[in-house]
Amino acid sequence: MISPDLSGAEFRTPTLSGANNNCVEVATNLPELVAVRDSKDPFGPALTFSHPAWNNFLTGIRNGEI
Structure with missing residues (x-):
């Protein structure tokens, strides 16, 4: 499996996340994909x-189905 190039990913933390840093970061600026990672491990793997x-x-999520 080839890992996608995330070097241009601009990860952001959701504004509703708490100050305890237990959240995910999301990068939606990539043309082909959305990347999600653990905010406590920014150099770790991303989905x-x-x-x-x-x-x-x-x-x-918004519809309560997940």
């Missing part, structure tokens, strides 16, 4: 999703 898959995930 990647296509933009449609990420949007479906967010919709499922």
